[in-house]
Amino acid sequence: xKKEGITKRQIVERIASDTAILFLVLFFPWWVACFFCFxxxxxxxxxxxxxxxxxxxxxxxxxxxxxxHGFRLFFATAALFFIFFSVTVKQKVRFFS
Amino acid sequence: xxxxxxxxKRKNKVRIAFFFFAFFVFVSFTFxxxxxxxxxxxxxTASVSAWNAKTSGSSVLSGSASYLSTKESLIAKNKELSxxxxxxxxxxxxxxxxxxxxxxxxxxxxLKKENGVFGTxxxxxxxxxxxxxxIDIGEKNGIKNGDKILANGxxxxxxxxxxxxxxxxxxxxxxxxxxSDALLGPDNLPVQLKGLGGGSFVADLPKEADVKEGDSAxxxxxxxxxxxxxxxxxxxxxxxxxxxxFRGPINIFDAKYIQVIKTANR
Numbered sequence: 001x002k003k004e005g006i007t008k009r010q011i012v013e014r015i016a017s018d019t020a021i022l023f024l025v026l027f028f029p030w031w032v033a034c035f036f037c038f039x040x041x042x043x044x045x046x047x048x049x050x051x052x053x054x055x056x057x058x059x060x061x062x063x064x065x066x067x068x069h070g071f072r073l074f075f076a077t078a079a080l081f082f083i084f085f086s087v088t089v090k091q092k093v094r095f096f097s
Numbered sequence: 098x099x100x101x102x103x104x105x106k107r108k109n110k111v112r113i114a115f116f117f118f119a120f121f122v123f124v125s126f127t128f129x130x131x132x133x134x135x136x137x138x139x140x141x142t143a144s145v146s147a148w149n150a151k152t153s154g155s156s157v158l159s160g161s162a163s164y165l166s167t168k169e170s171l172i173a174k175n176k177e178l179s180x181x182x183x184x185x186x187x188x189x190x191x192x193x194x195x196x197x198x199x200x201x202x203x204x205x206x207x208l209k210k211e212n213g214v215f216g217t218x219x220x221x222x223x224x225x226x227x228x229x230x231x232i233d234i235g236e237k238n239g240i241k242n243g244d245k246i247l248a249n250g251x252x253x254x255x256x257x258x259x260x261x262x263x264x265x266x267x268x269x270x271x272x273x274x275x276x277s278d279a280l281l282g283p284d285n286l287p288v289q290l291k292g293l294g295g296g297s298f299v300a301d302l303p304k305e306a307d308v309k310e311g312d313s314a315x316x317x318x319x320x321x322x323x324x325x326x327x328x329x330x331x332x333x334x335x336x337x338x339x340x341x342x343f344r345g346p347i348n349i350f351d352a353k354y355i356q357v358i359k360t361a362n363r
Contacts, residue, residue: 026147029223046108048115055122059137060144061226063258063266072133073126075226080119087112 018049025056030075033057037079041086054079138261145233145264148219195313199251199321213247213356214238216265222349228272228294230255232355235263240357245319247356252346253315253322257357265357270316270324271296271345279324281341282312290314290325290343296350298325298343304332308341 017040024033033053041047054075062072071077126133216234225231234240244257246267255269270277273294281288286306290298302308312327325343332339 026144027151027224030226046112046115051115051119055136056140057226059133059140060231061220061229061266063137063229063268073123076119076123080116084116 014044017044021049021053022056025053025060030057030061034075038082041082042090045090046083046087048083050079050083051076134259137259141231141261141264141266145219148231149233151219195323196251213358214240215354215356217354218352219264221352222295228255228269228275228292228296228349229258230267230269230349230352230355232265232267232357233263234357235261235265237262238357239359240265241359243360244357245360247322247358248347248352248354250356251322253319253324254345254347254349254352254355267355267357269296269345269349271298271349277324278317279314280317280320281314281327282308287317288314288341296345296348298345300341300343301338302341304337304339306339308339313346314343 017036021033021036021040024036037047037050037053041050054077055073057075058073062074126136214234216232216238218230219233220231222228230246232246240257240260242257242260246254246257246269248254253270255267255272257265258268259266268275269292270290271292271294273292275292277290277292279288279290279300280286281300281302284307286302286308288300288302290300293299300314308327308330310327310329313323314325314327315322316324323346326346328342328344330339330341
């Protein structure tokens with residue numbers, strides 16, 4: 001019977017990927033960080049960290065006047081929608097089940 | 098059967114808790130902007146040390162990398178740089194006239210010399226999401242929201258939007274969607290510069306307007322600073338307007354240093 005639960009290796013992988021994405025948010029173009037958040041959501045279960053990276057992008061690079069067509073929390077909102085849909089899609093797609 | 102169902106229930110609880118937390122964050126950041134400002138300030142302050150480390154690390158690495166270059170790559174680099182210098186000398190000949198005109202104008206109007214604070218750009222496009230600069234000077238250096246950003250002493254780039262203790266965020270005039278009133282060329286044609294992002298602008302002008310490549314535009318209220326330079330124009334025979342494309346006065350993807358001037362008295 002397969003043992004459920006998170007292994008130590010999975011925790012290390014997750015922390016390493018979060019650190020890498022944080023590095024990308026700070027030093028690389030925003031779309032690079034977004035792409036790797038997308039990959040993280042595909043490979044990890046419930047990649048909630050994407051929401052915090054979205055918030056970070058909005059906090060670091062946006063202001064009251066500098067935003068996406070008047071919406072200041074654009075990346076955080078996009079990350080939230082993406083997390084929700086990735087959870088739903090992964091439940092339906094055989095590759096991830 | 099019982100164990101997987103319990104695990105699934107726990108996962109659903111975590112998901113619901115996360116979405117409630119996200120909703121709470123959205124509501125507080127939207128209806129209480131000061132909380133987002135505080136969060137933004139903390140995030141920027143924490144990131145400044147990382148950005149400064151990257152800036153000093155890059156200069157050390159680029160110095161070390163020169164020892165590893167092959168002879169062929171050095172020759173190619175030399176050729177590329179020679180061509181670049183030649184191109185810049187050609188551009189500079191146009192700027193000499195503008196600088197001379199600027200100095201004469203200042204003498205005539207007896208304008209007071211601007212005192213500004215110099216700063217280093219620690220994050221720029223493409224790293225930043227919009228056309229913004231993050232600079233390493235802030236409120237402790239006397240920077241306030243609304244101050245203007247200059248480069249090379251006579252080129253105006255943008256406005257300080259948010260200032261923190263050790264950091265400031267400046268919005269460039271070329272930010273997509275941004276509109277700025279300007280005066281173009283020696284005839285001071287009034288134009289509205291529309292930012293396209295990436296340091297570019299566009300403006301609609303009457304077809305009969307005499308606009309040449311290399312003409313410079315200055316912002317209304319700041320006639321002594323160059324805000325944009327004409328690079329091309331697009332005319333259609335069946336239209337009464339022509340589209341004129343501009344570039345910013347400097348390459349914002351390479352810019353390293355800026356000057357912030359106080360504009361409260363203007």
